[in-house]
Amino acid sequence: MDRASRFIYAQSLPIEAARLAARVSDRSLVELQGDASDVRVRQMLGQLHLMAALASTVDARPDVARDHLAEATREAASLGDRADGGGFNGCCFGPTNVGLWKMSIAAEQGEYGRIIELSRTDPLAGAQGIESPTVVLVDIGRALADGGRRDSEALAAFIRAEQAAPVPFAINPLARDAVVTLAQPAQRRAIPDDLRLLAGRIGIDLDA
Template identity: 30%
Template sequence: MSSPVDDGVRRIGENIRTARRARGISLEALAGLVGRSKSWLSKIENGRMRLDKRTDIAALAEALEVSADYLLGQPAPEIRPNHPNHPNYNLARLQRVLMDAGPGDPPDVPARSVEVLRTVLQEVDTALRRVEYGTMTRLLPDLIGELYVHTATSPEPARSKALKLLILACGSGAAIMFRHLGEVNLAYISGERAQQAAELLGDPVWRGAAAFGRAHARGSANKPRPLMITPRIADEVEPHIGDDRFAHQVHGMLRLSAALARQIQGDHDGAADQAGEAARLAEPLGDAPDAFEMFGVANVGVWRTSLAVEAGRPGEALKYADKVDSRALSSHTRRAVLLMEKARAHAMLDRDADAVRELRKAERLSPIRVHNDPLIKELVADMLGRSGGSDLRGLAWRMGLI
């Protein structure tokens, strides 16, 4: 039976086979290197089984001496201006200000007051939560450039205020948007700019906030060092949190990142401990719409759902998901991620119809987040090979798979 997936869209297994043959490694040898059977790897390469765990992807990437981004087909395909749900955002101005200037090397532009720029950043944050990337690409270039001016030329306290805004604009704004758009290199640069600002500020909590942005600038299956050291970063931030609400939120998000790092290493108990600590931190904070990275009870539930999926425990994942009050998630994207993880869990239980239903709901909330996620693309391509239905084929078409 021929695959319904268009020849122009490569499955993860095809990328693994190409890398394996380029390295001159046999199926049996590669399977042995990652602790799997030859038949398992053969099914992956031939598209008869999907690869949906970051742990396995990371192990294969290490054995083949390639990046996980390559195996996942990242950066994402060019966003097609005439394809439904794939508007052609112009990233040139934002790319220029990130690559040609910096916190210590500002552009030659006039700068509005720090308080005015704070309100602009609030607009950016609102746009991110509503998946309005056009608004973000319009506002971010001037915002970041003018914050550079203040960090390089303004006296205190304006300079420190500008550095904090810059950490959020780059690490929690631009970097996340670029990840959603599949522009992983620009996401990494944004994270670096946030880190530079944090070093200039010299505050350990804000260093932690910047570290979170850097940790998630690249796909976690790459085992990027900024992600893998988050357990240590969280430990370093903990003595400085005091009774400051923002500091508790930063610490909590670092604990969740540490849980993901442990999970990717195959340390399920360590991941559970870190996630449990995050849940303990979230309980007294509740769910504040303006929290750093939406740290709160609901978002912890989303992360625990994802961690359970990654651990291969779909039933446990769905139990976590059912406890999440999605109304408390002030971001379309986080609601979409919850639905995406539920879809992955249903697929693990061979409930394709339920998986498609969850993905369609996620797509309505954040189409680009769904369409550019490599694991979701792999899942949809896999379901196409064994299932039918107009809903699945329509989703696949909108993702560029057929």
């Protein structure tokens, strides 16, 4: 398998194969080092560090994940965001994408306070190459809903996620669970119309 194919293979691995994804990413990182003077290769290296960081987090190796994330952050700071948002091979690698991956890693670790901290400035403002912001916005919504202190902000994040990609949002089990959970404290009062409408659009009857 050549280096480009291995990179695509690493990207395609499901999160359930975290250990394999980490091994494939690590091997690709070693193989690409010889061409690290090429900006396109550096974008792939940075993205591989991000993939390895998430895979290592899922695989319960936080120290390894931290090292990969530090390398990705350093590389992104040097390269900056791509003007077209996508960059080489659709990596979308740069400071904006690193910020989004940091949020995904924080979500995997259950660090909701960290997600809120990272989302204080709009994390999607420079993300032209991100195909769907749904996953990021669902993570933000879940973090805001944690503890029930920011339900209105959480609802706004979920509505934005649903507007950006209605079908992926509707079939996302984390999103559906979050909408139902958000309605539970509201039922002691009155369920906001926006929440009831959102639930209805994804096939959830809050009155059932």
